[in-house]
Amino acid sequence: MTNVTRSRPLSPHLQIYKPIPTMVMSIMHRITGGALYFGTILVAWWLIAAASGAAYYDWVSWLFGTLIGKVVLFGYTWVLIHHMLGGIRHLIWDLGYGYEKHFATRMAKATIIGSATLTLVIWIVGYLVR
Amino acid sequence: MDMRTPLGKVRGLGSAKEGTDHFWRQRLTAVANLPLLIFFVFFVARYAGAPHAEVVAALSNPFVAVIMAFVVTSALVHMRIGMQVIIEDYVHAEGAKIALLMLNTFFAIAIGGLCLFAILKIAFAG
Numbered sequence: 743m744t745n746v747t748r749s750r751p752l753s754p755h756l757q758i759y760k761p762i763p764t765m766v767m768s769i770m771h772r773i774t775g776g777a778l779y780f781g782t783i784l785v786a787w788w789l790i791a792a793a794s795g796a797a798y799y800d801w802v803s804w805l806f807g808t809l810i811g812k813v814v815l816f817g818y819t820w821v822l823i824h825h826m827l828g829g830i831r832h833l834i835w836d837l838g839y840g841y842e843k844h845f846a847t848r849m850a851k852a853t854i855i856g857s858a859t860l861t862l863v864i865w866i867v868g869y870l871v872r
Numbered sequence: 873m874d875m876r877t878p879l880g881k882v883r884g885l886g887s888a889k890e891g892t893d894h895f896w897r898q899r900l901t902a903v904a905n906l907p908l909l910i911f912f913v914f915f916v917a918r919y920a921g922a923p924h925a926e927v928v929a930a931l932s933n934p935f936v937a938v939i940m941a942f943v944v945t946s947a948l949v950h951m952r953i954g955m956q957v958i959i960e961d962y963v964h965a966e967g968a969k970i971a972l973l974m975l976n977t978f979f980a981i982a983i984g985g986l987c988l989f990a991i992l993k994i995a996f997a998g
Contacts, residue, residue: 776958779951782983785944789990792931796924807921815920819913826909829902836899868917 763850770854771828774821781818819864824857894953901950908943915940928994937995944987952980 759765791802805811831849834840840849874881885891915936919927930936955976963969 772958775951775954779955782948782951782987786983786986786990789940789987789994792924792927793990793993799924799927803921803924822909822913826906830906833899833902864913864917868920871918872921 763847763854767828767831767850767853771825771832774825774828777821778825781821784814784818816861816865820857820861823860823864824853827853827856827860894956898950898953901946901953904942904946905950908939908946911939912943928998931991931994932998934995937991940991941988944984944991948980948984952976 787802788806791799806815831840831853834849840846883891915930919930931940956973959969959972959976963972
């Protein structure tokens with residue numbers, strides 16, 4: 743029985759199709775969602791550090807401020823903003839709009855351009871207010 | 873031919889008796905997450921690298937503490953049911969799937985418990 747099932751032809755999967763913006767953004771929405779899942783560890787760590795006292799907080803704050811820490815936090819910011827914009831796209835679809843092919847493609851492109859731009863703006867403004 | 877009973881049709885809950893509950897909660901928390909996480913990003917951007925006393929003072933503000941608790945709660949509910957779908961999509965071995973689904977809930981509750989305790993400790997005890 744298992745052999746019969748295994749020798750059945752499979753329908754073509756992802757790797758056979760040319761990547762198109764809507765498809766890539768759909769995949770990225772799931773990947774960024776998964777990344778944010780584990781990113782909550784950093785949020786919990788930061789809050790616990792703040793609750794633990796000055797000495798431990800200063801150490802964690804220093805760690806987050808190192809080059810590697812900054813790269814991780816910059817990536818975290820982008821992933822969060824990207825998932826947020828992707829989510830807005832999904833909410834637009836939920837309301838019944840934005841299904842037209844070319845418009846959907848433009849929305850997909852706007853998601854990646856928007857997330858990159860907003861992330862840079864947040865970090866630049868973050869430095870300016872200091 | 874529709875084999876469903878009139879009562880079943882009216883309830884619209886399907887065989888799992890959950891109806892659109894998962895979909896609805898995903899969207900409900902998604903909408904809640906929008907303002908909450910915008911607040912969170914601004915807060916972190918403002919207080920990143922700030923001295924401990926200043927961060928604690930900001931987090932002690934009742935409004936900030938309550939909103940921060942909302943941020944954590946809404947985000948964790950959203951990510952828990954999101955990860956549930958990912959597990960159900962890719963993990964087909966029954967044992968591993970059930971173990972991961974349990975782990976998923978444990979993780980969300982553990983992170984939530986830690987975050988909420990930290991927020992409340994800062995708010996009440998500094």
